[in-house]
Amino acid sequence: MGSKKKYQKIQKGVITDDYYLEKGDEELQKVYTLIRYTCYKYMARVKKMLGTDFLAYKTDAIYYMNTRENKKLVREFFKENDLLMKQLT
Numbered sequence: 746m747g748s749k750k751k752y753q754k755i756q757k758g759v760i761t762d763d764y765y766l767e768k769g770d771e772e773l774q775k776v777y778t779l780i781r782y783t784c785y786k787y788m789a790r791v792k793k794m795l796g797t798d799f800l801a802y803k804t805d806a807i808y809y810m811n812t813r814e815n816k817k818l819v820r821e822f823f824k825e826n827d828l829l830m831k832q833l834t
Contacts, residue, residue: 748769748774749766749767749768749769750766750767750769751764751766751767752764752766752767781804784804784805787826787828788802788807790822791807791819791822792807794818794819794822795809795810795815795818795819798810798812798815807819816832819832820832
């Protein structure tokens with residue numbers, strides 16, 4: 746989000762050696778960075794709470810041992826922090 750983009754030009758269906766550069770948006774880059782670091786902060790807190798039951802996390806998903814206690818712990822954490830969440834199992 747907000748990053749510079751580089752596109753290769755195509756003329757009459759043939760890829761050329763020419764490129765079109767699109768300038769990035771510094772403010773959008775800052776917003777994106779803030780979103781990423783905020784998500785990381787919450788994920789790290791949940792990881793610590795789960796301890797050895799934590800398996801992995803990606804940008805928008807946490808993987809942990811599927812127990813009733815863990816599901817409740819994660820659900821309550823997100824609710825207490827006014828965050829939306831969805832548990833798949």
